[in-house]
Amino acid sequence: AAAVALGLASFRDDVEFCGLIANNCGTQRHAQFIDDALAGRMPLLANLARDPEVSLPERHLGLVQAHEVREELEHRFNLGKAWLGGQAICDLPKPVAFTSQDIAAPQKLLQGTTIGIARDAAFSFIYSANTRLLEAMGAKLSYFSPLNDQHL
Numbered sequence: 001a002a003a004v005a006l007g008l009a010s011f012r013d014d015v016e017f018c019g020l021i022a023n024n025c026g027t028q029r030h031a032q033f034i035d036d037a038l039a040g041r042m043p044l045l046a047n048l049a050r051d052p053e054v055s056l057p058e059r060h061l062g063l064v065q066a067h068e069v070r071e072e073l074e075h076r077f078n079l080g081k082a083w084l085g086g087q088a089i090c091d092l093p094k095p096v097a098f099t100s101q102d103i104a105a106p107q108k109l110l111q112g113t114t115i116g117i118a119r120d121a122a123f124s125f126i127y128s129a130n131t132r133l134l135e136a137m138g139a140k141l142s143y144f145s146p147l148n149d150q151h152l
Contacts, residue, residue: 002037009042019043024050046087054079065124111138116152120145 001022009017019042025031031047038044048054054076057064066073115134119126123146131141144152 001034002039002042006038006041017042019045021046021048023048026050046084048080048083054083106133106137108138110134113138114140114142116142116144118146119143120147122147 001020005017005020009015020034020038022031022034022044025034025047026049028047031044034047035044056076057069057072117126117131134141142152
């Protein structure tokens, strides 16, 4: 974990790293091994124990969608918050200010094109930036349900 974190932190000069948050630490000793390996070159901001009470629910090939477990997420987040309460992560630097940029509109290279996009309970993860770009390029988007629709 330390080697990966230190490698990522030194890979680009234009990205500032504040420290490492280690998750799935089996024991406090495990977290200490990571901190020792960092050797003062990067702070270990927090460590999260391996605990099913706090971990996000998952299933084969991915996480469970938030809307499926809305009730229990609040409980898990509060447990995680309690773990982090006294750790160094509370001393993070001030938030970064983002500025908007004017980006030229893309060429209408997809004008007259219809693109089918699967969207239903099984296909619910879609990057909205991608669909907005396709529409800005002139495409008409047609959503369909692989689970329920008989034809495109």
